[in-house]
Amino acid sequence: MIPLRSLLPVLLCLWFAGCSKAPGGAPSGSGTAEAAANENGAGVNGAGAEESRTILLTPENAKIRFVGKHMKEDPDPNPRTGAFRKLSGKAEVDEAAKSLEAVSVEFQTDSLSTGIDKLDTHLKNEDFFDVRQYPTAKFESTRITPVEGKEGEYHVVGNLTLLKGTKEVSFPATISFENGFALEGELKIDRTEYGMDRLQDSVRKEVEITVEIAEKK
Amino acid sequence: MSARFAFEMFAYGVLAPALVAAVASCLARRVLPAATAARHAGAFAFSAGVCAGYALLPEWAPWIPERHWHWLPYLAIGAAVVGPIALAEGVGWFERWMLLVPLAIVASWLLVPRWPNLDPPRTTLVPAVAGYFFLLAVLLDGLPDRVPGRMLPGALFVSAAVVATVILDQASVSLARAAGLSACALGGIAAAFGRRATAMELRGLVPAFATIVGGMAFAGCIEPTEPLFALLLIPAAPLALWFLAWGPLRGSVTTRATLARGTLFVLALIVGAAAIYA
Numbered sequence: 001m002i003p004l005r006s007l008l009p010v011l012l013c014l015w016f017a018g019c020s021k022a023p024g025g026a027p028s029g030s031g032t033a034e035a036a037a038n039e040n041g042a043g044v045n046g047a048g049a050e051e052s053r054t055i056l057l058t059p060e061n062a063k064i065r066f067v068g069k070h071m072k073e074d075p076d077p078n079p080r081t082g083a084f085r086k087l088s089g090k091a092e093v094d095e096a097a098k099s100l101e102a103v104s105v106e107f108q109t110d111s112l113s114t115g116i117d118k119l120d121t122h123l124k125n126e127d128f129f130d131v132r133q134y135p136t137a138k139f140e141s142t143r144i145t146p147v148e149g150k151e152g153e154y155h156v157v158g159n160l161t162l163l164k165g166t167k168e169v170s171f172p173a174t175i176s177f178e179n180g181f182a183l184e185g186e187l188k189i190d191r192t193e194y195g196m197d198r199l200q201d202s203v204r205k206e207v208e209i210t211v212e213i214a215e216k217k
Numbered sequence: 218m219s220a221r222f223a224f225e226m227f228a229y230g231v232l233a234p235a236l237v238a239a240v241a242s243c244l245a246r247r248v249l250p251a252a253t254a255a256r257h258a259g260a261f262a263f264s265a266g267v268c269a270g271y272a273l274l275p276e277w278a279p280w281i282p283e284r285h286w287h288w289l290p291y292l293a294i295g296a297a298v299v300g301p302i303a304l305a306e307g308v309g310w311f312e313r314w315m316l317l318v319p320l321a322i323v324a325s326w327l328l329v330p331r332w333p334n335l336d337p338p339r340t341t342l343v344p345a346v347a348g349y350f351f352l353l354a355v356l357l358d359g360l361p362d363r364v365p366g367r368m369l370p371g372a373l374f375v376s377a378a379v380v381a382t383v384i385l386d387q388a389s390v391s392l393a394r395a396a397g398l399s400a401c402a403l404g405g406i407a408a409a410f411g412r413r414a415t416a417m418e419l420r421g422l423v424p425a426f427a428t429i430v431g432g433m434a435f436a437g438c439i440e441p442t443e444p445l446f447a448l449l450l451i452p453a454a455p456l457a458l459w460f461l462a463w464g465p466l467r468g469s470v471t472t473r474a475t476l477a478r479g480t481l482f483v484l485a486l487i488v489g490a491a492a493i494y495a
Contacts, residue, residue, distance in 0.1 A: 071219065110334075110442050121387065121388070121441055122389070122390075124441070124442060125388055125389035125392070125440050125441070126284070126389050126391060126392070126440065127389050127390050127391050131442060132330065132332045132334065132335075132439075132440065132442070133284070133330075133332060135333060135334050197277070198277060198390070198391055199222075199390060201219040201221060201222040202219065202222065
């Protein structure tokens with residue numbers, strides 16, 4: 001007969017194994033501080049799947065703008081600002097945790113508009129956005145981390161595909177949930193890294209891109 | 218525009234193709250037997266000027282084609298071969314035209330882009346553009362016998378220059394630089410030929426003009442998201458000279474005849490420009 005005392009370590013192992021994994025594979029962690037946070041949907045980015053919400057991005061609630069500058073003067077007294085009128089995508093947010101989990105957006109490059117028809121034509125041609133060859137561009141986040149000690153501020157990392165290049169970019173973003181989800185972010189890219197390498201003598205290679213999402217509830 | 222860019226544009230984009238074309242035409246006239254030179258000089262010089270200018274363009278104009286219009290230097294060489302062959306002794310008008318058909322089809326096949334959003338689709342554009350190249354070459358082929366002096370080489374040069382200018386204004390700086398090469402090469406040839414341009418020399422040049430200047434006009438017109446097909450009228454502007462190819466002014470070199478031809482040609486350009494900018 002096996003003494004109960006010798007079975008005790010085995011039983012303890014079985015008990016711990018049963019607790020460490022929930023049936024769905026999600027960490028159960030019952031009885032821990034982490035579990036409490038998850039159940040309340042606060043504190044941990046990506047926690048509490050039932051609180052996640054997908055916001056579809058449309059031209060009405062999302063704006064992607066860019067600023068290009070000339071080489072002639074520094075600072076350029078007449079920078080050119082444009083926006084893409086056709087875009088689609090989604091942002092996954094955790095309402096309860098008030099956190100951003102993922103964001104992806106695809107925009108039609110031939111929808112760019114600066115308000116100056118002639119400039120639009122030039123920006124669409126092969127010297128710049130080459131919209132005939134590359135009609136779409138996209139951004140997909142790969143990692144979003146909150147900035148420690150700064151509520152609502154995040155560091156977004158993702159892949160930007162523009163023309164023939166896909167490059168990892170990162171930028172700071174501010175989010176809020178006051179009147180629906182809102183995000184503001186700004187990044188700078190080197191256009192030549194994407195193959196947009198013409199006319200470097202007259203147009204700077206650094207391009208500022210701003211992203212704004214303002215969900216209307 | 219920076220000083221370096223302006224220098225590049227002028228030295229590499231204007232001077233080089235013009236000089237190379239002028240020198241090549243003079244060399245061909247001097248080195249080759251007269252009958253051979255008459256057929257080859259213009260086409261050879263044009264092709265040499267375009268290729269020299271293309272070689273001096275920045276890295277966005279590679280020799281291994283990445284875009285449709287990167288085939289232009291190869292098409293210039295092809296047209297410089299086909300054009301004079303089509304004029305060889307014993308080749309009748311029908312055989313000549315039959316030689317121009319494959320050139321037009323190959324040029325169209327290579328120059329019509331494979332873009333995902335091409336409208337009209339490639340299946341429509343390839344035969345249409347081939348027909349345009351062919352018609353342009355065939356219709357221009359009859360002019361050198363009927364239009365004397367500098368008028369025709371001058372008209373070809375001006376048409377090519379207007380194509381490049383419109384592309385610069387309506388499409389792309391890079392494309393305009395490439396289009397400018399053919400204009401400058403034609404300018405060099407017109408200057409080198411002077412008043413001594415023979416009808417045979419100009420006829421040898423015609424298929425290359427139709428393929429390259431017509432091809433650049435097509436590349437420029439298809440670049441904007443709303444194609445500017447009216448740009449295709451500009452390389453066809455010299456065809457207006459057909460209106461004076463008959464009657465009392467045929468072959469006339471008087472000031473009155475020259476003025477009349479010039480006016481007709483300019484009117485044709487104005488109609489083309491009006492169609493583009495309307």
